[in-house]
Amino acid sequence: MKENSGFSSCTLSYDMNTCFEKLSDEELMLFENNKLEVTYKKGEILCKQGAFASHITFICNGLVRLYLEDEVNTLTLQLIPSGGIIGLTSLTKNSNIFHYSAMAYQDTTAQHLDISMFHHLVQSNAAFATEITNVLCDSTLQTYGRFFSFMHKQSYGRMADTLMCLATRIFNSMEFDLPLSRKELADLTGLSQESVIRILKKFKDENLIEIEGKTYRINDGDKLNEISQHG
């Protein structure tokens, strides 16, 4: 039997919101005075791959999809829940553009933090820089896991994976409202819409999950985890 262990196509990094604790009151005031609070409706774009990156975005509330795109295809990199940060890769000195796009999956409130101020703080406050390093590391590791899963797991494993990730890491509950269409779930899992539908049906038939409208309920997380590991 094929055995895949450890890696998950889960999209979420931990601990993304502790980095601001390393700032002095004075530095925090800098942020306070320069931040811009913005609200987005479901489907709206927070940042567009290739556009000039003028700010780092902190997600106060909501759920955001980070994704790569070209003329034809899309690849969801991460789901960012509240507390997450978008645009850190634009801190690299080699380019000041957004390297990915971000779209609100739910209504979302976010703060725009001026990128040059961010740069300044990273360059002057080593503790803060260390925290940013941590966030980058975590994000990288999460991407590695997702990459591995997408390359080596097949459809049922990826779907099981994704459902467990949503339940345990995004919504913290075995029952949750997922504001995604089948097409969007397909994007998230890297499968076709039809495959998503077929797999969900199979899971329902085997009583692993229940779906009513947008409400998902996981009945047998152990079994899903097993599918995620072995398939």
Add this chain to the structure above:
Amino acid sequence: MKENSGFSSCTLSYDMNTCFEKLSDEELMLFENNKLEVTYKKGEILCKQGAFASHITFICNGLVRLYLEDEVNTLTLQLIPSGGIIGLTSLTKNSNIFHYSAMAYQDTTAQHLDISMFHHLVQSNAAFATEITNVLCDSTLQTYGRFFSFMHKQSYGRMADTLMCLATRIFNSMEFDLPLSRKELADLTGLSQESVIRILKKFKDENLIEIEGKTYRINDGDKLNEISQHG
């Protein structure tokens, strides 16, 4: 016609070796006095995924493969040439283990830098921390590109991609000696050994490349780039 642009399965990040310039003479001495120079033969393991990460590795010379593994599968994340750094993701406060394995593709000399010293320098020298942030960003972006390519390009595109990456970014020449077996090339491109053989044959038949033993020569880089983009 399908069109994929921009993203490459290329494995190499730029500018990995400038970060030490930000250290004071005193700090550099710290490294000098604590570093351990080690040589590896082709095939030897520099670090093992899951093992305790006691050091960051700087590649002085040679070529190293970074990869994820589980009981069954393998995924090559990056090729690290001289000047590259291995193990930065182990700097995260959440875990001090190696998150990937590394193996020498050629005879390689490397320096082991104590990880707690590395931590100390990141936490005390913001300029250095900024440089590390840069390296992490670049590496993340490169992984994103590779992820996208692997998900959306098909075999010919990925092979063309990989050949061009080797020529332009690793060996800086349209003719190079590649110390890899077909099996290893398969790992690198994420294809099966047989597919690699078939595709290389096709490329040879169409006179895009020549192969003699381990010596590869690229005759038509433009065509390869086109294949990489469109297919």
Add this chain to the structure above:
DNA sequence: AGAAAAAACTGATTCAGATCATGAATTTTA
């Protein structure tokens, strides 16, 4: 409420690439 549009679903077909089986060529080693 009724029409139009979008989303969900289902079955049939296709396809890219893996896997399998086998043989030739090269390298290793004894």
Add this chain to the structure above:
DNA sequence: TAAAATTCATGATCTGAATCAGTTTTTTCT
């Protein structure tokens, strides 16, 4: 240098999942 082992190569087959085509259900709009 002969035997063994590895790597390279090629054709046949298989398969997971995408694509295609069409229907039903749900949502949106007027």
